[in-house]
Amino acid sequence: MNELGVVYRNIRRADSDIAAKLGALGVATVHEAMGRSGLMKPYMRPIYAGASTAGTAVTVLMHPGDNWMLHVVAEEIRPGDLVVAAVTADCTDGYFGDLLATSFKARGARGLVIDAGVRDVRTLGEMQFPVWSKAVSAKGTVKATLGSVNVPVVCAGALVHPGDIVVADDDGVVVVPAGDAQKTLQAAAAREANEGDKRAKLAAGALGLDMYGMREPLARAGLRYVD
């Protein structure tokens, strides 16, 4: 049962070094390394091209049209955290703007991932404060109802526990459970190491059909060529 009106102050954060390394590997590689899981819905988009970040999740759950808890979560941010904000129902209101961004940044936040709208996006871009959101909207919110901080939330279709690692870039947002951080990093790094060589071969004209040994399984599956 979602607890509303509670702020959990002591959460166990994943290792911030691992977060940084996963961030460098990027969302697509990390998502593959996790067995193609943990991805938020593709409607989550960065507010400016080239935004890229990674951090440990501090979560917040809010009601539609009410951003009161964003002020509460600000106090819980530690350097290296990334705020993940969920709403109990679909809402595109602008929950977050330049004043909150100034505060989050001062607290050391690496960015915001919010399943709702944000505003002041030009200023946020100038501040280089990275945000992934469902919408951009100038629509303001009220401060009237309680939500919670640092409870597990479902954000844009993905389950996020406080302390999980969240990686976000132009390709979207992926959540790495804290307990899987180390092995995910290994798998992702291995995958990445493998890619440079492949890229060089493909650039030279090699075909994936040959490089990945696909011709035989395609033939077995019944693929037929007609000249």
Next chain:
Amino acid sequence: MNELGVVYRNIRRADSDIAAKLGALGVATVHEAMGRSGLMKPYMRPIYAGASTAGTAVTVLMHPGDNWMLHVVAEEIRPGDLVVAAVTADCTDGYFGDLLATSFKARGARGLVIDAGVRDVRTLGEMQFPVWSKAVSAKGTVKATLGSVNVPVVCAGALVHPGDIVVADDDGVVVVPAGDAQKTLQAAAAREANEGDKRAKLAAGALGLDMYGMREPLARAGLRYVD
């Protein structure tokens, strides 16, 4: 009842100085100053990043797939106007392109807000002619049926009367009724004046919880901290 087939030529425009000042304050601030009203739906997006404008509304109502009235409205544009175009049903067709933009610009238009699609967007960007639209589409339109010019229209969920002030930027589009222009400017300017100081405090690490005096009402509402 929507009048179709009528062009009102004499409209009372709001003060263009106020329009310019509201434009400088931006959509989010103006929208807040209006008591969080007057905003168009967030699906209205600028065709290039950084687009920003404000002007007095010249309105046009059209049928789906038919842009004939955009040629009629061109003649009604005076310097400082911004054209607000509504369609009687949902349509993403490209009603507007570089030729019309050239004409609108020559007439002194500050931009276009259209609840439909536009095209030639690269050229429009090069011309720095700002447009907010629901879609980008190369799909052309016909010129077969009458609409109206300078009647009140509902555009992207907002009511716009001819002569109202319309402010648009990266955060969306807001409509300020002509009769509310002066007091909205005062409220928006007061709000803005107030923000610089807040920003400095937040940047220095102050919390909104303290700055806005939220701790007590949050506690009263039942917020519980768990260490």
Next chain:
Amino acid sequence: MNELGVVYRNIRRADSDIAAKLGALGVATVHEAMGRSGLMKPYMRPIYAGASTAGTAVTVLMHPGDNWMLHVVAEEIRPGDLVVAAVTADCTDGYFGDLLATSFKARGARGLVIDAGVRDVRTLGEMQFPVWSKAVSAKGTVKATLGSVNVPVVCAGALVHPGDIVVADDDGVVVVPAGDAQKTLQAAAAREANEGDKRAKLAAGALGLDMYGMREPLARAGLRYVD
């Protein structure tokens, strides 16, 4: 009946010179020259601003969540081709990333038009490999089921035959049947030639109402001016 599991290797491509010329004229002009037909749905967007291309279509049909056939189609690409990818049902998964782009580019592809999602979009932008897609998603795909290559496909609402010319830019994507290429080029070029003069007149303040002789038909249709 859609053939699945077949690769047609010999297709008749439209003239690549005509493709290049149509590309220079742009999607909106070509679409108009075709009598306002052949356009894909406006949800197809370029992954970076300013992307623009034209080529002869090599088509591929895939199942949702399965990009195996993209490796098959790579072998069929000839310099000047543009890959058009359709899926048998709506899907936003990331079918295509930087490795496949490296391969496609090495084979001479002019770009990709895909009615699904793509990923590694920052790298694709750096490579200047133009892609039009329905979504951006890091979500990976499997390689388990057969589709077909170089069969006629419906992509984003438009019918594409292998060898047709496809033109894509910021305004969207348009398909020119191979058999109509020559006459479309003529019509588009004529249209274009006509526009420079119009643009100059409009920039000087002329009204479309006069330039296109619209006053009389508008009056006949019943347009009424109220001073």
Next chain:
Amino acid sequence: MNELGVVYRNIRRADSDIAAKLGALGVATVHEAMGRSGLMKPYMRPIYAGASTAGTAVTVLMHPGDNWMLHVVAEEIRPGDLVVAAVTADCTDGYFGDLLATSFKARGARGLVIDAGVRDVRTLGEMQFPVWSKAVSAKGTVKATLGSVNVPVVCAGALVHPGDIVVADDDGVVVVPAGDAQKTLQAAAAREANEGDKRAKLAAGALGLDMYGMREPLARAGLRYVD
């Protein structure tokens, strides 16, 4: 500027006899009689098939996720009224259920038109209390923020003033401004009278092409028959 926190108690209602007669004519006919205007967006659907009603509008404006004002509007309902509820931003929450329906019905309401969600729809159907909404959702709302009653609202794209006539059936919802009620009724009735005869002819195999004299204008427009 939207006034928030105000209840207007004295509104001038259109004639309820006219409302009833317009209701009998149906949404499509009334919409045509109004020159194809006044229609809400087609996402507004009845919660049960066959729902049909008409009444004088009592309006209410609310914030997303907050239905407090529905209790306020209940007191303003007079027999023959139909409640029109708008929200300041997109929201699918369930604002209205069987208890409020019981109350509205007891006050004489003819139904509800709401640009948001409702719940308890099976019970509402059993009560035969007609509702048109954007969504069905069990998601509850809070009672924390003020809106207004009997201010002009934009509901599902249509402007509604308190006292206007609203007609709703399986085809959607149409708004007839109070001042246009009489002439709309005449136009709608004339249109209806005309249809019985047409229907009989068409049922006997007559073609609209002949009945409406379309052959000549089609030929003039260039329609070409190929045998």
Next chain:
Amino acid sequence: MNELGVVYRNIRRADSDIAAKLGALGVATVHEAMGRSGLMKPYMRPIYAGASTAGTAVTVLMHPGDNWMLHVVAEEIRPGDLVVAAVTADCTDGYFGDLLATSFKARGARGLVIDAGVRDVRTLGEMQFPVWSKAVSAKGTVKATLGSVNVPVVCAGALVHPGDIVVADDDGVVVVPAGDAQKTLQAAAAREANEGDKRAKLAAGALGLDMYGMREPLARAGLRYVD
């Protein structure tokens, strides 16, 4: 290139007996028999539950907001035909109502499949005239621009040639190319014959895992059971 302004009067219709038999087998079975192809997008829904039909396609292509060609296509209907209507851009307007339905029915039409909106849906239900559409909308259309009749069209993502068989029921709409009608019927009938036996076994508690021999391929693919 889409021809606009042309009516093809002589089309080769598929066998109406086969159409009727395919209709009895239903959309899901026919779609499977076609190798899972030919299906329209799932947003196409019947206007009343239980609607079911099949016929030979008479096609019509129209512009957004303009239903003039529906009067033209009426004359081309022969008993056993089903009208398939496409629009050159997305549109939800109500193109079709009870008068046109009366006419279509009198001409022997088996129903309508339209990638747009319809109205008078209660009356259409009472007439038992089956319609599959993208939307229900009372929004009327104009009669101003030419489209075409009996040209190939893309309707809701599926390619339809005049004379093809179209089958529609609660599960959606599927198109069977005229040349594939006979073999599709055989495949569909074989599939159906096979299902009664399967159904009896499953009802008796047999598992698909055993009945379809899936245990071995699942184990080979790596499926792991944890007790």
Next chain:
Amino acid sequence: MNELGVVYRNIRRADSDIAAKLGALGVATVHEAMGRSGLMKPYMRPIYAGASTAGTAVTVLMHPGDNWMLHVVAEEIRPGDLVVAAVTADCTDGYFGDLLATSFKARGARGLVIDAGVRDVRTLGEMQFPVWSKAVSAKGTVKATLGSVNVPVVCAGALVHPGDIVVADDDGVVVVPAGDAQKTLQAAAAREANEGDKRAKLAAGALGLDMYGMREPLARAGLRYVD
């Protein structure tokens, strides 16, 4: 990390008596009793009006366009279970039809909740096998890739653990964590007991304003009446 390719056979189911009692109370009441949490997105709709069920969740996670695991989950169903099916990306394909329904029913399943499409919906209605889905689509799926059974899944925005209670009716679908079942039942029953009395008072014309003591807080919040 989502485990793919695993079937957990021993899950701890919540009490089936409590499930039945929660089902009788209905989704809206249960959702309120849970503090307005646990609800799936409102796009989840029953395939026939009046569908209503409750059971203990058996979960299944699948890839887009691949329903192989539905055959695997069938074996894990015990009487009183309700299958909850999630997909790793958005997909509207028809994963489930009458044969699987026959099998599920024979195993004692109370219904299916699936964040994707289903088909054979008329037959499913005749069988009175209740299904809540995102779409209806005849589009068939392949059987090529592994997913998992009885892992935690996010379905339509809600987190579901195997053994949780799921309640579904016309208002949507709500998930009650197994550990909260008993207290949720108490809260829901208390809420229900309370409603009969309220309903009677409201039916007699009492106002919620008085019954819930809202006049004073509304006045305090600043509500203003204008006569």
